[in-house]
Structures are given as structure tokens and as C-alpha cells.
Amino acid sequence: MSTETSHLRSDAAENRDRILAAARELFAERGLDVQMASVARRAGVGVATLYRRFPTKESLVSAVFAGQFRACVANMDEAIADPDPWRGLTRVIEGICAMQAHDRGFSAAFLEAFPTGAEDDRARAVHDITVLIERAKQSGQLRADFEPTDLTLVLMANNGIVADTPEAAEAASRRLVAYLLNSFRAGHARPLPPPASVDLLAALASPSSRTSPQASPWSRP
Numbered sequence: 652m653s654t655e656t657s658h659l660r661s662d663a664a665e666n667r668d669r670i671l672a673a674a675r676e677l678f679a680e681r682g683l684d685v686q687m688a689s690v691a692r693r694a695g696v697g698v699a700t701l702y703r704r705f706p707t708k709e710s711l712v713s714a715v716f717a718g719q720f721r722a723c724v725a726n727m728d729e730a731i732a733d734p735d736p737w738r739g740l741t742r743v744i745e746g747i748c749a750m751q752a753h754d755r756g757f758s759a760a761f762l763e764a765f766p767t768g769a770e771d772d773r774a775r776a777v778h779d780i781t782v783l784i785e786r787a788k789q790s791g792q793l794r795a796d797f798e799p800t801d802l803t804l805v806l807m808a809n810n811g812i813v814a815d816t817p818e819a820a821e822a823a824s825r826r827l828v829a830y831l832l833n834s835f836r837a838g839h840a841r842p843l844p845p846p847a848s849v850d851l852l853a854a855l856a857s858p859s860s861r862t863s864p865q866a867s868p869w870s871r872p
Contacts, residue, residue: 791837
């Protein structure tokens, strides 16, 4: 390999890393409603360079959040393998909510990149969470009237947290989730109103895209 070729490859790798870092920052700050030109400016590269590396916004989103997607899958696998149904369920809820609070773009990325690129993984995730809920009920740890749509309410509430700093948002999320999980325990069960007709996808979506019509695997008719 010539010195010139090696230099060109090094430049290309550096540009890719700068683009991903810039996109990660912007998605965390604003969600996915960020123009590709804004990413290029933040990265200090030309728009043409950005599109050479990532021909579509979807490909950029997928690359930025690849680590979070893998973490979600690993978190779900660990929860399913956990012999304690309550611990497994709370692991998933706490993990998703933590990612949601840490990064405004993650929820929308999960919907827009992960499902469309891997429908089987999405279906598996929905199935696994449903299994975790039923196991926790059968163990007597989760209140018997808990519905999958109640998880949607958790995500909607968590997505609505507003704080001055990311650290404050994450702290508020942890406290909110702890409150809610405590209320889900069977020992705290008191009669509730009927389950709400709410949409999981709307709960995960960024605020600007919550009105877009999508079919939720857990929405009630």
C-alpha cells in the first residue's frame, strides 16, 4: 500500500468518526429532526463527504445507534434468562427508560431504524417483554391487572421529562421509574381504572413525530 493510499484511507476513517460523533451529539440534543447539512457542519466536512459515507439519513441513524441497539438486545436476553421474573422485567424497564432519558434521539431511532431494518428483532422484543410480564404476574410479584399498555404509560411519562441538563434528566428518570415500579408490585395493588388506549410507538417517538400514524403492537382497540 502506498503512503498516499494509506493517508487517504486514514482521512476517510477520520471523517467517518467525526460525522458519527457530530450526529450522535445532535441527535442527543434535538432528536432525529436534524438536517444532514447540520451534521456536516458540526463535523466540519462537506455535505458531499457526508453522503459518500452515509447515502441516507437512515444509514447514518443506524450507524450512530448501533451500540444502543446491541445493548437493547443484550438487555432483553439477560432479562429473559434471569430466574427472577420481577428482576428481569425491571431490568428491561429501567434499561429502556435510562436510554430514553440519556439520548433524545434513541427512542425515535429504535422506531425508525431498528424496526424497519430488523422486523424480526422488533417482533422478538415485543414477544419477550410480553413473556416477562406474564412470568412476573404468575410469580405473584407483579400486580395481576398490569397490562402491556401500562408499559407504554411508563415510557410516555419518562419521555416527557424536562430538565436543564442530561444528568438532571437521568436522575429524574431513575426516580420516576423507581416510583412506578414500586406501584407495580403485587403487594401494593389497589383497584385501577380500565387500561388506557395508548400507543407504544407514540410513547417512544420524539415529540415532533408523536402524531404520525403508526400501528403499535401493544395499542388497544
